[in-house]
Amino acid sequence: MNDRDALTAYAASFVDELAQNKMKHVVVSPGSRSTPLALLLVEHPDIEVHINVDERSAAFFALGLAKALKEPVGLLCTSGTAAANFYPAVIEAYYSRVPLIVLTADRPHELRDVGAPQAIDQIHLYGRQVKWFVEMALPESTDEMMRYARTIGARAVSTAATEPAGPVHLNFPLREPLIPNLEQAKEYRQNKMTPAVMIENGALSLSDSHIEALAATLSQAKQGMIVCGELRHPKMKEAIVALAEKLAFPILADPLSQLRSGKHDKDGIIDTYDTFLRDEAAKEAFRPDVVLRFGSMPVSKPLLLFMKKQKQAITLVIDGGAGWREPAGLATNMIYCEEKDFCQRVCEKIPKATEKNWLGLWKTVNGATKNALSSIRDEVELSEGKLFSLLQDIMPIESTLFVGNSMPIRDLDTFFLSNEKGIKTFANRGANGIDGVVSTALGVSTVSENTVLAIGDLSFFHDMNGLLAAKLQKQNITILLINNDGGGIFSFLPQANDREHFETLFGTPHGLDFSHTAQLYGGKYSKVQNWDELKQVFTESFEIQGLKIIEVPTERESNLQKHRNLWNFVSQEIKVVLDREIS
Amino acid sequence: MNDRDALTAYAASFVDELAQNKMKHVVVSPGSRSTPLALLLVEHPDIEVHINVDERSAAFFALGLAKALKEPVGLLCTSGTAAANFYPAVIEAYYSRVPLIVLTADRPHELRDVGAPQAIDQIHLYGRQVKWFVEMALPESTDEMMRYARTIGARAVSTAATEPAGPVHLNFPLREPLIPNLEQAKEYRQNKMTPAVMIENGALSLSDSHIEALAATLSQAKQGMIVCGELRHPKMKEAIVALAEKLAFPILADPLSQLRSGKHDKDGIIDTYDTFLRDEAAKEAFRPDVVLRFGSMPVSKPLLLFMKKQKQAITLVIDGGAGWREPAGLATNMIYCEEKDFCQRVCEKIPKATEKNWLGLWKTVNGATKNALSSIRDEVELSEGKLFSLLQDIMPIESTLFVGNSMPIRDLDTFFLSNEKGIKTFANRGANGIDGVVSTALGVSTVSENTVLAIGDLSFFHDMNGLLAAKLQKQNITILLINNDGGGIFSFLPQANDREHFETLFGTPHGLDFSHTAQLYGGKYSKVQNWDELKQVFTESFEIQGLKIIEVPTERESNLQKHRNLWNFVSQEIKVVLDREIS
Known part of the structure; x- marks a missing residue:
């Protein structure tokens, strides 16, 4: 085979494997060195190509697609600083656990570190901010190397998607000629080729005895609370709500938890804690003995400051991605278990809670705060x-x-x-x-x-x-x-x-x-x-x-003043409620 | 001392040391964590602050300042992806040898890798694309640590400026409070404090016997040529022109060599090689026995392709930055010596060349090409x-x-x-x-x-x-x-x-x-x-x-056609000249 045939066989096999593993979208920024991959991606019937000239924007666009779809999205650019423009979005994807497959074209080895144009050191270009980096082999069309290309494609999609999801980076050294044979490329498509390897991912799961022990701890709590940060999978909603109801725990629901909006039961949802946890009396009234955390740490700084004080509490952080999302620094148990599985199995092992004063107080204060916050609706000027x-x-x-x-x-x-x-x-x-x-x-x-x-x-x-x-x-x-x-x-x-x-x-x-x-x-x-x-x-x-x-x-100065006035007003209202409820 | 005093003493000492080492400009992007450094930089009387909201643009702006000034320029941003936006310009600075001092604020150690906001892994954030990375100590105001801060400041400026110049990255973990005492900061300024350490940099220089040997090689050349890429220091101009004249070598001068424009002697300057080296007959006529290269590889692709064919030539690449700027892959000698020093000392050791036919042919073809190219002035439409x-x-x-x-x-x-x-x-x-x-x-x-x-x-x-x-x-x-x-x-x-x-x-x-x-x-x-x-x-x-x-x-399609027509026309003109000159 000549160089062009080898390029076609190798790159088409790789691209097809991405498609077979359900990478359905790719964002492409124009460039020369990336030509073979760009042409093969746009020609593949199961992949949709989105063009974006500025690579920084392109990468964030891919991030948005992947966030909304909850599946790996591809990203392609040429060699040089083009690839460096991907960096901010790659980092955001890494820390927010969004699956991206970053493909960068590179100069071949003989043109590296010799002052050739658009040649930078792309090996580990994104440092520790990606889950996996692969320096690809040069295109070859032996059975072994085509299987290699397919296998890397399958692994890239799987690695990006596995919890904690995140970006992977594949760097492709490519020599001229850079134009693959698009007719011939069809021979390497899915209806004609079997995928390289099926990768079957398990989820983290605790043993039954472990679940039972945790259930016992939770059911003994008198003053428990659930804190939900950003949740990626909306199906988790019902499981968490059901667990909270059975435990009679309030759910402090971050705006990104997807728990504030929808048709699900919102009776125990606390949505104004960012306001009332600025209040010293409220912080004193709500000292928990158990905290159960799901998702990332919520946005609210008052909540974070509140949580940093709860040294008396058993704090369980449930994380199916086995990370360390605990800036409060007070976790007593890091529990690496898929969240929905955890909720459902614990739910089965606990009796329905009867004591509800604790939950009632949260709801009362939440209601009063909501009432007070609604005074903002009276503002006449834009704010x-x-x-x-x-x-x-x-x-x-x-x-x-x-x-x-x-x-x-x-x-x-x-x-x-x-x-x-x-x-x-x-x-x-x-x-x-x-x-x-x-x-x-x-x-x-x-x-x-x-x-x-x-x-x-x-x-x-x-x-x-x-x-x-x-x-x-x-x-x-x-x-x-x-x-x-x-x-x-x-x-x-x-x-x-x-x-x-x-x-x-x-x-x-x-x-x-x-x-x-x-x-x-x-x-x-x-x-x-x-x-x-x-x-x-x-x-x-x-x-x-x-x-x-x-x-x-709007105006910066008056905005500050309006926020401060409102928080003062809310604070007075909460004091009235707490005095009445607690005395 | 309290935390604020320690912050003031440590950060003010560092900033003052940058100023004492003649870092006169810094580009600042707004942020919270970087507040202490931003305030101390803007307050320093010898440092000019330029504000730039988009960190990607900010970094390139700093690059431009540093290019034009030929001295290190600072760059400051807050923690998180802000710093990642600097990456494209940092890479450009690294490969184009432009001195930048990149300062990034960071979360302190206890807020890293725990899901805290705006906290990413900034250790070696720019990988191998910087000359030096320092994870700074937390602010302390002991004599030892203030001297440490000053020493790092001095080393940062020196390392950035030393050939090959390039970017350095200092990462500052900072705790709250983030507001230094600006009155107290004045106590740590240059009129009151001596600098930490004077760093005195030598330049690469060959021995006399080495220079003599190279001079002998060059003076034996019958068909030598000098190739000048981008030159950072305009003072190199005269030295190279003088050497070329004594050797009777043509100088193929890249548009960034600074040799095409100015009052210096341009008799031996060849400025149309990008056009005539597309021509096979010209390439055949100009086979050198010695090539002397200065600066980066020129822009011209025809020149690169021409040079890749000159296996018969002794190719000397002179590089005071001791790099490897040789994409043609045919260097016979890499000569690590400050360029001006090399030119002047070789010049002294060689006799004035007498044989000038070789140079004459270059000049004739260059003149004919220039003449042919001038036909573009007849174009009526914008092009x-x-x-x-x-x-x-x-x-x-x-x-x-x-x-x-x-x-x-x-x-x-x-x-x-x-x-x-x-x-x-x-x-x-x-x-x-x-x-x-x-x-x-x-x-x-x-x-x-x-x-x-x-x-x-x-x-x-x-x-x-x-x-x-x-x-x-x-x-x-x-x-x-x-x-x-x-x-x-x-x-x-x-x-x-x-x-x-x-x-x-x-x-x-x-x-x-x-x-x-x-x-x-x-x-x-x-x-x-x-x-x-x-x-x-x-x-x-x-x-x-x-x-x-x-x-x-302009129009892409007609632009392509115009370029092609012109090159064809030039090719015919060159043929006429070569037939006349060589036969």
Whole structure:
């Protein structure tokens, strides 16, 4: 076989194996060295190719697709710094356990470290931030090497998807000629070839006696609580709710837990803890003897500070991915067991709890807080808190809400409360960056209905390049652009007192008029002036195809003040309730 | 001392040591964990702080500053993916030997790998793409630890600047409180403190006998040639020109060699080799017996292909940075010696060459090629080649020209020929990425007069975020935006024959109207329709403050055809000359 035949056989076998293992989407950035893989991916009938010119945005777009689909998504670029642009999203994928298959083309060995163009050291380019790295062999078409290529393909998909899911990186040295024979490539497709190897993954599971011992511990708890951070698999919902009900434990449900919205039983769902756990009296009233944690650590800083104080509690962290998601540093038991399996099997072993005062107090305080928080609805001027409070009313049923980091996710936590709508929530909470958020949301919107992105101006700015995908692929998304002209979160931090340097280093006002951005990318743009206008434009946006940007102007200074006033008001209300309930 | 005092003493000592070692500029991206370093940098009287919100652009901006200043520039960001956004520019700095001091704030040890927010593994975050990595100690204010902080500061600047220059990375774990005492910080400044240690760097230098032996080899050459790639230090110019003259060797001068423009003697400068070395007859006529190479490998692919054939030649690669910049793979001698020192000392040891036919033939063919290339000036419609041909006429004296990768640098090579103007040329040729070019050019323009960036549309798109710095800092730059609506270079590659997938995967037309980009960033925008308009708008742009974007619309298809026609024409002209000269 000549070089081209070898390239075709080897690369087509590899690509086909990805498809056979159900990698259905790949995001491709244009490049020369990656040509053979790009052509074979676009030609494969079972793989959908999404083009994204800026590799940083491309990688976040793939991350969004993988988050929404809950399955491995591919990513391809050429050699050199192109691959380095993938790094932020690769890191986010690693820490948020999202499966990505990163394919980078590379110069062959003889062109490395000799000053050849677009040649950098791509071996372990992403360091420890990937689950698996493979420096691929040069293309060969012996049976053995084609089976090797297929096996690596199968292993890549499996490794990316296995809990804890995450990114894998395969680096392909490729020589010219770079054009495979696309007719011949069809010979290496699935209907004609058997897959290399079936990889069958078990899940972590405790023994029966282990489960029984834990069930005994839990059923003895007088003051237990469940804390749910981001949960990837919505099917976990029912199992956790059932366990909580049987134990009569409250569920402190992070906005990304998917437990705040939907038709499931929300009786024991506590959704305002981020507000009332700022209150000293409430923190004193709610000292648990057992804490059961699922998912990542929730967004709420008051909750984290509260948990760091609970040295008296038995704290069980359940993690089917066998990680160490415990920044409070007080876990007594790390339990590596698939979460749904854990809930269902423990549930079977415990009696129904009878004592409910503890749960009742949580619900009472939660109700009072919710009541107090609803006072934000009286605000006349546009404000960040009220916007998130309104979302549960104005979002469509079964829609998708992606929120930016920094202030939006915190406001979501405080103000987006239980509802029946089945709104799916997403954010990039692996490394909490403000980068790549637009593209991640666009990736999500590609496979979701009625996607809304609520994002601050700096984060929006950071990834405006991502909007090119919305323009070219005519994607539907409604962007709520909360523009306070700079870094709003810094006003909440101590540096806000340094008047001399604050605006330069932290406030960073940019004065950008984002209507130009909307025009550049062919989006419909509205800058709303009041709540009625917001509701109208927002509701109409779901009738319009394509990119819709709704700018909500707010002020950093008054936003800080409004948040502080509200928390003070809530604190007074909670005091009344606690005095009544506990005395 | 309390925690805050320790932070102040330690971080202020470190920052002051950077300043004492002449790190005069730092680019800062806003963040929380990096607060102490940001405040101390902005407060230091000898350090200028440049703010840049998007860390990817920030890092390229720092790269540009460091390129133009030829001295180490600092870079600071907060923890998490912010730091990963620096990666493309860090890699470019590593391969193009540009000194950067990358400072990243990090979570302290107890908040690592426990699911804490914005905490990723930042140890060796940039892998092998930095010269030095230091995980800093936590702040302490003992004499020993303050000296440690100062010593690391001194070593960072020195290591970044030592040949081969490059990036260093210091990672700072920092605990709250994050606000240093700025009054107290003044106590740790240079007028009051002596620097930690003076680091005195020698340069690589060969022995006299070694120089004599090499001089003997060179003076015996009948058909020698000098090849100059990118040269960082313009003072090398005279030494190389003097050596070439004494040897009667032609100098094949890359557009980034700084040898094509200026008042130096350009008699032996060959500037059209990229064109005539496409011709088989010319390649046959110019077989050297000695090749002397300085700087990185030139841009020209025809030159590289030519050099790969010269197995008969003694090829000496002179590299004061002791690297391996030899993609042709035919070096006979790698000579690690400071380049100017090498030229001057060899020059003293050789007699003036008398035989000049060899040099004469180079000059004749170069002249004929130049003549043939000038036919491009007759083109009526806007075209990419003619634009670069015109630049030597219309650029101001002593101005600065930054060119994008992919097509612009190649067109510069082909069409930007010898002139007296002293135009400095820059490009990112370490890894040749199309990313970060706008910001690198803006960094250059910060410390240069009359900076012009000539860039293609995809590369411009990739780093539009960089333009925020131009808006906020009211920077002067003229951008020639060559818009052929997609990836023009791919039309020159074999995949252009695949009509089914070409536009989707490679051409990638985006249809962006960049007038909106100009409006977003407050730039003056003109889309020129003809050459007169171009010349007028271009000339006027140097009278206008701020950002000027001049869009030059071209067509990918006709561009390819024009280049091919021109090369065919040149080939015929060369044949005539060679037939006459050699027979």
